[in-house]
Protein backbone atom coordinates (compact mmCIF):
# COMPACT_ATOMS: atom_id res chain seq x y z
CA UNK A 173 0.00 0.00 0.00
CA UNK A 174 1.35 3.45 -0.93
CA UNK A 175 1.22 6.37 1.47
CA UNK A 176 -1.66 7.91 -0.53
CA UNK A 177 -3.69 4.71 -0.36
CA UNK A 178 -3.60 4.75 3.44
CA UNK A 179 -5.51 8.05 3.48
CA UNK A 180 -9.29 8.44 3.50
CA UNK A 181 -11.38 10.16 0.86
CA UNK A 182 -13.26 13.30 1.84
CA UNK A 183 -17.02 13.27 1.13
CA UNK A 184 -18.72 16.67 1.28
CA UNK A 185 -22.30 16.72 2.50
CA UNK A 186 -23.89 18.53 -0.43
CA UNK A 187 -27.30 20.08 0.12
CA UNK A 188 -28.35 18.72 3.52
CA UNK A 189 -32.02 18.58 2.45
CA UNK A 190 -31.17 16.42 -0.56
CA UNK A 191 -30.26 12.75 -0.84
CA UNK A 192 -26.58 13.30 0.04
CA UNK A 193 -27.01 12.28 3.70
CA UNK A 194 -29.23 9.29 2.74
CA UNK A 195 -26.74 7.82 0.29
CA UNK A 196 -23.72 8.50 2.53
CA UNK A 197 -25.42 6.56 5.34
CA UNK A 198 -26.55 3.66 3.16
CA UNK A 199 -23.22 3.44 1.32
CA UNK A 200 -21.42 3.20 4.67
CA UNK A 201 -23.78 0.40 5.73
CA UNK A 202 -22.73 -1.53 2.61
CA UNK A 203 -19.03 -0.63 2.88
CA UNK A 204 -17.99 -4.28 3.06
CA UNK A 205 -20.27 -5.54 0.28
CA UNK A 206 -18.87 -2.87 -2.04
CA UNK A 207 -15.33 -2.98 -0.66
CA UNK A 208 -15.43 0.79 -0.25
CA UNK A 209 -12.35 2.87 0.45
CA UNK A 210 -12.61 4.63 3.83
CA UNK A 211 -14.26 8.03 3.58
CA UNK A 212 -14.67 10.98 5.94
CA UNK A 213 -18.07 12.70 5.77
CA UNK A 214 -17.69 16.46 6.02
CA UNK A 215 -20.95 17.94 7.18
CA UNK A 216 -23.44 18.13 9.99
CA UNK A 217 -23.57 15.09 12.31
CA UNK A 218 -27.03 16.22 13.50
CA UNK A 219 -28.36 16.05 9.93
CA UNK A 220 -27.00 12.51 9.59
CA UNK A 221 -28.46 11.41 12.93
CA UNK A 222 -31.92 12.79 12.11
CA UNK A 223 -31.85 11.29 8.60
CA UNK A 224 -30.79 7.87 9.92
CA UNK A 225 -33.76 7.91 12.33
CA UNK A 226 -36.07 8.98 9.53
CA UNK A 227 -34.78 6.15 7.34
CA UNK A 228 -34.96 3.75 10.28
CA UNK A 229 -31.38 2.63 9.88
CA UNK A 230 -28.73 2.25 12.53
CA UNK A 231 -25.47 4.00 11.62
CA UNK A 232 -23.02 4.81 14.40
CA UNK A 233 -21.36 8.19 13.83
CA UNK A 234 -17.96 9.18 15.15
CA UNK A 235 -16.70 12.74 15.04
CA UNK A 236 -13.05 12.79 14.01
CA UNK A 237 -10.49 14.52 11.84
CA UNK A 238 -8.92 13.13 8.67
CA UNK A 239 -6.14 11.42 10.61
CA UNK A 240 -8.65 9.36 12.60
CA UNK A 241 -11.00 8.44 9.77
CA UNK A 242 -9.42 5.25 8.48
CA UNK A 243 -9.27 3.53 11.85
CA UNK A 244 -12.84 4.60 12.68
CA UNK A 245 -14.35 3.56 9.34
CA UNK A 246 -14.94 -0.13 10.00
CA UNK A 247 -17.02 0.56 13.13
CA UNK A 248 -18.61 3.96 12.55
CA UNK A 249 -19.14 6.58 9.87
CA UNK A 250 -16.38 9.15 10.47
CA UNK A 251 -17.68 12.72 10.46
CA UNK A 252 -15.75 15.97 10.39
CA UNK A 253 -18.36 18.37 11.77
CA UNK A 254 -19.47 21.37 9.74
CA UNK A 255 -22.75 22.32 11.42
CA UNK A 256 -25.59 23.79 9.40
CA UNK A 257 -26.88 25.63 12.48
CA UNK A 258 -30.51 25.13 11.45
CA UNK A 259 -33.10 22.35 11.54
CA UNK A 260 -32.92 20.66 8.17
CA UNK A 261 -36.03 19.02 6.73
CA UNK A 262 -35.39 16.35 4.10
CA UNK A 263 -36.81 17.50 0.78
CA UNK A 264 -37.14 21.16 1.83
CA UNK A 265 -34.03 23.05 0.77
CA UNK A 266 -33.34 26.39 2.41
CA UNK A 267 -30.90 29.16 1.67
CA UNK A 268 -29.85 29.24 5.34
CA UNK A 269 -27.85 26.04 4.79
CA UNK A 270 -25.82 27.41 1.85
CA UNK A 271 -22.96 28.70 3.99
CA UNK A 272 -22.26 25.30 5.54
CA UNK A 273 -22.68 23.52 2.19
CA UNK A 274 -19.96 25.73 0.74
CA UNK A 275 -17.81 25.41 3.88
CA UNK A 276 -17.85 21.61 3.60
CA UNK A 277 -16.57 21.78 0.02
CA UNK A 278 -13.86 24.24 1.02
CA UNK A 279 -12.82 22.01 3.90
CA UNK A 280 -12.51 19.00 1.59
CA UNK A 281 -10.31 20.99 -0.79
CA UNK A 282 -8.14 22.16 2.07
CA UNK A 283 -7.66 18.56 3.21
CA UNK A 284 -6.60 17.64 -0.33
CA UNK A 285 -3.98 20.39 -0.36
CA UNK A 286 -2.82 19.48 3.14
CA UNK A 287 -2.23 15.91 1.95
CA UNK A 288 -4.63 14.59 4.61
CA UNK A 289 -7.02 12.88 2.15
CA UNK A 290 -6.38 11.09 -1.13
CA UNK A 291 -9.09 13.00 -2.98
CA UNK A 292 -12.60 14.35 -2.61
CA UNK A 293 -16.08 13.19 -3.54
CA UNK A 294 -18.89 15.72 -3.51
CA UNK A 295 -22.52 15.01 -2.76
CA UNK A 296 -24.96 17.01 -4.92
CA UNK A 297 -25.65 20.67 -4.31
CA UNK A 298 -28.74 22.56 -5.43
CA UNK A 299 -27.27 25.28 -7.56
CA UNK A 300 -30.31 27.55 -7.25
CA UNK A 301 -30.09 27.46 -3.44
CA UNK A 302 -26.44 28.48 -3.53
CA UNK A 303 -27.07 31.18 -6.15
CA UNK A 304 -29.74 32.65 -3.87
CA UNK A 305 -27.07 32.93 -1.19
CA UNK A 306 -24.75 34.78 -3.57
CA UNK A 307 -22.56 31.85 -4.69
CA UNK A 308 -20.78 33.14 -7.77
CA UNK A 309 -19.95 29.88 -9.58
CA UNK A 310 -22.08 27.74 -11.91
CA UNK A 311 -21.30 24.57 -9.93
CA UNK A 312 -18.64 22.56 -8.11
CA UNK A 313 -16.53 22.25 -11.26
CA UNK A 314 -15.78 25.96 -11.59
CA UNK A 315 -15.70 26.55 -7.80
CA UNK A 316 -13.08 23.84 -7.30
CA UNK A 317 -10.87 25.35 -10.01
CA UNK A 318 -11.20 28.70 -8.24
CA UNK A 319 -10.23 27.17 -4.89
CA UNK A 320 -7.27 25.41 -6.52
CA UNK A 321 -6.10 28.69 -8.05
CA UNK A 322 -6.51 30.48 -4.73
CA UNK A 323 -4.43 27.83 -2.97
CA UNK A 324 -1.62 27.65 -5.52
CA UNK A 325 -1.56 30.98 -7.34
CA UNK A 326 -1.82 29.05 -10.63
CA UNK A 327 -4.72 29.00 -13.01
CA UNK A 328 -6.65 25.79 -13.70
CA UNK A 329 -9.08 25.00 -16.53
CA UNK A 330 -11.50 22.44 -15.14
CA UNK A 331 -13.02 19.88 -17.48
CA UNK A 332 -16.22 18.01 -16.60
CA UNK A 333 -16.25 14.36 -17.60
CA UNK A 334 -19.10 11.96 -16.98
CA UNK A 335 -17.73 8.43 -16.81
CA UNK A 336 -19.80 5.26 -16.85
CA UNK A 337 -19.22 1.64 -17.76
CA UNK A 338 -20.57 2.23 -21.29
CA UNK A 339 -19.56 5.80 -22.05
CA UNK A 340 -17.28 8.64 -21.07
CA UNK A 341 -18.36 12.07 -22.28
CA UNK A 342 -17.07 15.61 -21.83
CA UNK A 343 -19.15 18.74 -22.39
CA UNK A 344 -16.97 21.52 -23.82
CA UNK A 345 -19.39 24.20 -22.66
CA UNK A 346 -21.02 23.39 -19.32
CA UNK A 347 -23.63 25.36 -17.39
CA UNK A 348 -24.59 28.07 -19.85
CA UNK A 349 -27.88 28.80 -21.59
CA UNK A 350 -28.23 26.91 -24.86
CA UNK A 351 -28.61 30.19 -26.77
CA UNK A 352 -25.08 31.17 -25.66
CA UNK A 353 -23.40 27.93 -26.77
CA UNK A 354 -22.44 28.88 -30.36
CA UNK A 355 -20.71 32.09 -29.25
CA UNK A 356 -18.92 30.34 -26.39
CA UNK A 357 -17.55 27.59 -28.63
CA UNK A 358 -14.10 28.67 -29.74
CA UNK A 359 -11.24 26.72 -31.23
CA UNK A 360 -9.17 27.52 -28.14
CA UNK A 361 -11.85 26.19 -25.78
CA UNK A 362 -12.14 22.95 -27.77
CA UNK A 363 -8.35 22.58 -27.92
CA UNK A 364 -7.86 23.17 -24.19
CA UNK A 365 -10.68 20.79 -23.28
CA UNK A 366 -9.35 18.02 -25.52
CA UNK A 367 -5.73 18.45 -24.43
CA UNK A 368 -6.68 18.24 -20.72
CA UNK A 369 -8.96 15.25 -21.39
CA UNK A 370 -6.29 13.39 -23.35
CA UNK A 371 -3.65 14.11 -20.71
CA UNK A 372 -5.78 13.05 -17.74
CA UNK A 373 -7.07 9.92 -19.49
CA UNK A 374 -3.43 8.96 -19.92
CA UNK A 375 -2.11 9.98 -16.53
CA UNK A 376 -5.07 9.15 -14.29
CA UNK A 377 -7.02 6.52 -16.24
CA UNK A 378 -4.04 4.66 -17.72
CA UNK A 379 -5.12 4.87 -21.39
CA UNK A 380 -1.90 4.99 -23.43
CA UNK A 381 -3.42 6.71 -26.48
CA UNK A 382 -6.96 7.87 -25.78
CA UNK A 383 -9.30 8.14 -28.78
CA UNK A 384 -11.40 11.31 -28.71
CA UNK A 385 -14.57 11.32 -30.82
CA UNK A 386 -15.56 14.96 -31.28
CA UNK A 387 -19.23 15.72 -31.83
CA UNK A 388 -20.50 18.35 -34.19
CA UNK A 389 -22.72 21.15 -32.95
CA UNK A 390 -25.37 21.21 -35.66
CA UNK A 391 -27.61 18.46 -37.03
CA UNK A 392 -25.55 16.12 -39.27
CA UNK A 393 -22.43 18.04 -38.15
CA UNK A 394 -23.59 20.93 -40.31
CA UNK A 395 -24.28 18.92 -43.51
CA UNK A 396 -21.31 20.48 -45.31
CA UNK A 397 -22.18 23.97 -44.08
CA UNK A 398 -25.83 23.88 -45.16
CA UNK A 399 -27.10 23.52 -41.56
CA UNK A 400 -24.65 25.69 -39.66
CA UNK A 401 -21.02 26.70 -40.01
CA UNK A 402 -19.49 25.99 -36.56
CA UNK A 403 -18.66 22.38 -37.45
CA UNK A 404 -16.48 23.37 -40.42
CA UNK A 405 -15.16 26.69 -39.17
CA UNK A 406 -14.42 25.95 -35.49
CA UNK A 407 -14.58 22.26 -34.65
CA UNK A 408 -12.85 20.84 -37.73
CA UNK A 409 -9.76 23.12 -37.48
CA UNK A 410 -9.46 22.28 -33.77
CA UNK A 411 -9.43 18.57 -34.59
CA UNK A 412 -6.75 19.09 -37.26
CA UNK A 413 -4.59 20.94 -34.72
CA UNK A 414 -5.04 18.18 -32.12
CA UNK A 415 -4.02 15.55 -34.65
CA UNK A 416 -0.87 17.54 -35.45
CA UNK A 417 -0.09 17.44 -31.74
CA UNK A 418 -0.39 13.65 -31.76
CA UNK A 419 -3.78 13.48 -30.04
CA UNK A 420 -6.05 10.84 -31.58
CA UNK A 421 -9.08 13.08 -32.13
CA UNK A 422 -11.54 12.66 -34.97
CA UNK A 423 -14.77 14.23 -36.16
CA UNK A 424 -16.82 16.36 -36.13
CA UNK A 425 -19.32 13.51 -35.97
CA UNK A 426 -23.08 13.85 -36.29
CA UNK A 427 -24.09 13.60 -32.64
CA UNK A 428 -27.21 11.55 -33.27
CA UNK A 429 -25.26 8.54 -34.54
CA UNK A 430 -22.19 8.51 -32.31
CA UNK A 431 -23.65 6.94 -29.16
CA UNK A 432 -25.05 3.61 -30.34
CA UNK A 433 -23.27 0.42 -29.25
CA UNK A 434 -21.10 -0.10 -32.31
CA UNK A 435 -20.14 3.58 -32.61
CA UNK A 436 -19.00 3.69 -28.99
CA UNK A 437 -16.48 0.91 -29.59
CA UNK A 438 -14.48 3.29 -31.83
CA UNK A 439 -13.55 5.77 -29.11
CA UNK A 440 -12.66 6.19 -25.43
CA UNK A 441 -14.36 9.51 -24.82
CA UNK A 442 -16.97 11.61 -26.59
CA UNK A 443 -16.18 15.31 -26.67
CA UNK A 444 -19.51 17.10 -26.80
CA UNK A 445 -20.32 20.71 -27.51
CA UNK A 446 -22.85 21.37 -24.77
CA UNK A 447 -24.08 19.97 -21.46
CA UNK A 448 -27.05 17.87 -22.57
CA UNK A 449 -25.31 16.50 -25.66
CA UNK A 450 -22.90 14.77 -23.23
CA UNK A 451 -25.06 14.10 -20.19
CA UNK A 452 -28.18 12.69 -21.86
CA UNK A 453 -26.41 9.66 -23.39
CA UNK A 454 -24.34 9.05 -20.25
CA UNK A 455 -27.38 9.07 -17.95
CA UNK A 456 -29.52 7.11 -20.42
CA UNK A 457 -26.87 4.40 -20.69
CA UNK A 458 -25.93 4.23 -17.01
CA UNK A 459 -27.68 6.54 -14.54
CA UNK A 460 -26.64 4.34 -11.62
CA UNK A 461 -23.04 3.55 -12.53
CA UNK A 462 -21.91 6.88 -13.94
CA UNK A 463 -19.71 9.36 -12.13
CA UNK A 464 -18.96 13.02 -12.62
CA UNK A 465 -15.20 13.58 -12.47
CA UNK A 466 -13.40 16.89 -12.77
CA UNK A 467 -10.28 16.73 -14.92
CA UNK A 468 -7.62 19.42 -14.96
CA UNK A 469 -7.44 19.94 -11.18
CA UNK A 470 -4.37 19.36 -9.01
CA UNK A 471 -6.41 16.95 -6.83
CA UNK A 472 -8.94 14.18 -7.42
CA UNK A 473 -12.65 15.07 -7.41
CA UNK A 474 -15.56 12.82 -8.29
CA UNK A 475 -19.29 13.00 -7.63
CA UNK A 476 -22.41 10.94 -8.23
CA UNK A 477 -23.92 11.81 -11.61
CA UNK A 478 -27.31 12.70 -10.14
CA UNK A 479 -28.58 15.76 -8.34
CA UNK A 480 -30.15 16.48 -4.98
CA UNK A 481 -33.35 14.53 -5.74
CA UNK A 482 -35.32 16.48 -3.12
CA UNK A 483 -38.48 14.55 -3.98
CA UNK A 484 -37.08 11.32 -2.53
CA UNK A 485 -34.76 12.58 0.25
CA UNK A 486 -35.57 10.87 3.53
CA UNK A 487 -37.86 8.27 1.92
CA UNK A 488 -35.40 5.40 1.70
CA UNK A 489 -35.65 4.95 -2.05
CA UNK A 490 -32.52 6.88 -3.06
CA UNK A 491 -30.01 4.46 -4.53
CA UNK A 492 -26.37 4.87 -3.50
CA UNK A 493 -24.92 3.14 -6.57
CA UNK A 494 -23.59 6.28 -8.23
CA UNK A 495 -22.00 7.46 -4.97
CA UNK A 496 -20.41 4.03 -4.57
CA UNK A 497 -19.07 4.31 -8.13
CA UNK A 498 -17.78 7.83 -7.37
CA UNK A 499 -15.96 6.65 -4.24
CA UNK A 500 -14.40 3.73 -6.08
CA UNK A 501 -13.35 5.83 -9.05
CA UNK A 502 -11.80 8.48 -6.78
CA UNK A 503 -9.87 5.74 -5.05
CA UNK A 504 -8.66 4.25 -8.35
CA UNK A 505 -7.53 7.48 -9.96
CA UNK A 506 -5.82 8.74 -6.83
CA UNK A 507 -3.52 5.74 -6.94
CA UNK A 508 -0.13 6.68 -8.36
CA UNK A 509 0.27 5.46 -11.97
CA UNK A 510 1.61 1.94 -12.04
CA UNK A 511 0.49 1.02 -8.53
CA UNK A 512 -1.19 -2.40 -8.39
CA UNK A 513 -4.88 -2.47 -7.61
Ligand SMILES: NC(=O)C1=CN([C@@H]2O[C@H](COP(=O)(O)OP(=O)(O)OC[C@H]3O[C@@H](n4cnc5c(N)ncnc54)[C@H](O)[C@@H]3O)[C@@H](O)[C@H]2O)C=CC1
Nearest residue numbers: 295296297298299300475477478479480481484489490491
Ligand atom coordinates in the same frame (compact mmCIF):
# COMPACT_ATOMS: atom_id res chain seq x y z
N1 LIG B 1 -23.07 17.31 -8.78
C1 LIG B 1 -24.09 18.08 -8.41
O1 LIG B 1 -23.96 18.82 -7.44
C2 LIG B 1 -25.37 18.07 -9.19
C3 LIG B 1 -26.41 18.85 -8.75
N2 LIG B 1 -27.58 18.88 -9.43
C4 LIG B 1 -28.65 19.71 -8.85
O2 LIG B 1 -29.69 18.86 -8.35
C5 LIG B 1 -30.91 19.56 -8.36
C6 LIG B 1 -32.01 18.65 -8.87
O3 LIG B 1 -31.72 18.31 -10.22
P1 LIG B 1 -32.62 17.35 -11.13
O4 LIG B 1 -32.46 17.79 -12.50
O5 LIG B 1 -33.99 17.22 -10.54
O6 LIG B 1 -31.88 15.94 -11.08
P2 LIG B 1 -31.83 14.80 -9.98
O7 LIG B 1 -30.72 13.91 -10.41
O8 LIG B 1 -31.78 15.36 -8.63
O9 LIG B 1 -33.21 14.01 -10.16
C7 LIG B 1 -33.64 13.49 -11.41
C8 LIG B 1 -34.51 12.24 -11.20
O10 LIG B 1 -33.70 11.16 -10.79
C9 LIG B 1 -34.11 10.65 -9.52
N3 LIG B 1 -32.90 10.36 -8.75
C10 LIG B 1 -31.83 11.18 -8.59
N4 LIG B 1 -30.92 10.60 -7.81
C11 LIG B 1 -31.42 9.40 -7.46
C12 LIG B 1 -30.93 8.33 -6.63
N5 LIG B 1 -29.74 8.40 -6.01
N6 LIG B 1 -31.71 7.24 -6.48
C13 LIG B 1 -32.91 7.15 -7.09
N7 LIG B 1 -33.40 8.12 -7.90
C14 LIG B 1 -32.67 9.24 -8.06
C15 LIG B 1 -34.92 11.78 -8.88
O11 LIG B 1 -35.82 11.29 -7.91
C16 LIG B 1 -35.56 12.40 -10.10
O12 LIG B 1 -36.69 11.65 -10.46
C17 LIG B 1 -30.69 20.83 -9.19
O13 LIG B 1 -30.64 21.91 -8.31
C18 LIG B 1 -29.31 20.63 -9.83
O14 LIG B 1 -28.59 21.82 -9.89
C19 LIG B 1 -27.82 18.13 -10.55
C20 LIG B 1 -26.81 17.32 -11.03
C21 LIG B 1 -25.51 17.22 -10.38
Ligand SMILES: NCC(=O)COP(=O)(O)O
Nearest residue numbers: 310311312313314464475
Ligand atom coordinates in the same frame (compact mmCIF):
# COMPACT_ATOMS: atom_id res chain seq x y z
N1 LIG C 1 -25.20 18.29 -14.58
C1 LIG C 1 -23.98 18.09 -13.92
C2 LIG C 1 -23.90 18.99 -12.77
O1 LIG C 1 -24.75 19.82 -12.58
C3 LIG C 1 -22.74 18.86 -11.90
O2 LIG C 1 -22.09 20.06 -11.83
P1 LIG C 1 -20.91 20.30 -10.79
O3 LIG C 1 -21.57 20.75 -9.53
O4 LIG C 1 -20.17 19.03 -10.65
O5 LIG C 1 -20.11 21.38 -11.44
